[in-house]
Amino acid sequence: MLDRNRITINQITTNALSLPEAVEAYAAAGIKGITPWRDKVEAVGARAARTLIEDSGLSVTGFCLAGLYTQKGKAARATQIDEAKRAIDIAAELGSPSIVTVVGGLLPDSKSLDEARSFAFDCLADTLGHARSSGVKMALEPLHPMYTPDWSVLGGLSEANAWCDKLGDGIGIAVDTYHVWWDPDVLRQIAISGKLGRLTAFHVSDWKMETASLLMDRGVPGEGVIDLQSMHSAMTDAGFQGWVEVEIFSERHWARPAKLLIDDIVAGCVNTM
Ligand code: ZN
DSSP states (O other), X not given: OOOGGGEEEEGGGGTTSOHHHHHHHHHHTTOOEEEOBXXXXXXXXXXXXXXXXXXXXXXXXXXXXXXXXXXXXXXXXXXXXXXXXXXXXXXXXXXXXXXXXXXXXXXXXXXXXXXXXXXXXXXXXXXXXXXXXXTOEEEEOOOOGGGTTTTBSOOSHHHHXXXXXXXXXXXXXXXXXXXXXXXXXXXXXXXXXXXXXXXEEEXXXXXXXXXSOTTTBOBOTTSSSOOHHHHHXXXXXXXXXXXXXXXXXXXXXXXXXXXXXXXXXXXXXXXXX
């Protein structure tokens, strides 16, 4: 049974709440960590955000996000890299050990996956030095292949490991159950990532059989079909001792009172992992 003290919440899970509201709700429910999003942090300022979180007793367990290099096209390369560096700076100001990194989908006006992948890879390589010197690990998150066109041309843990092989120090992997559960090689790839010291974050949510939206209808752990127990065991067996980070994009759950949702999250995590 999962120790509830290892549960942290990714702030997107309570997207309707401001940072002060989220911190208050998490702390009141006995949650020990938060992974904040940039827009919510910038609404109060990074320094004030850090103080607010520290005073509540929560740990900053990550930060969202850096990357999306391809989104504005090749001409915006320098701007996108600067944006990623700025996000890393904010993560450092918050005292976050890592930053979630999503590489972006196809380039605008191009159907070439090769072109998008090599562009995103080069941008990431050019960001990484800044992350290293800031002491913030980039947590490369491969997304489910259904998000290839718009969010991530990096799909699957084996690809993420291949990129990390070439990128060297300062980069790890965020394993998100919603994105990688379908992969026949997922447990072996988790073991490989662990052996290479790359397991940086573990994001959990569930895949509902009857989903209303592939982007905005994720389930609370236990609400769907993912074998979370096996994935959590694979992470633990691979040496991961970090947080179990609940990350739920869901219009349905966002509309609920946060306290009820957080109670369901804790019960779901404890019962499924
Ligand atoms: Zn995630």
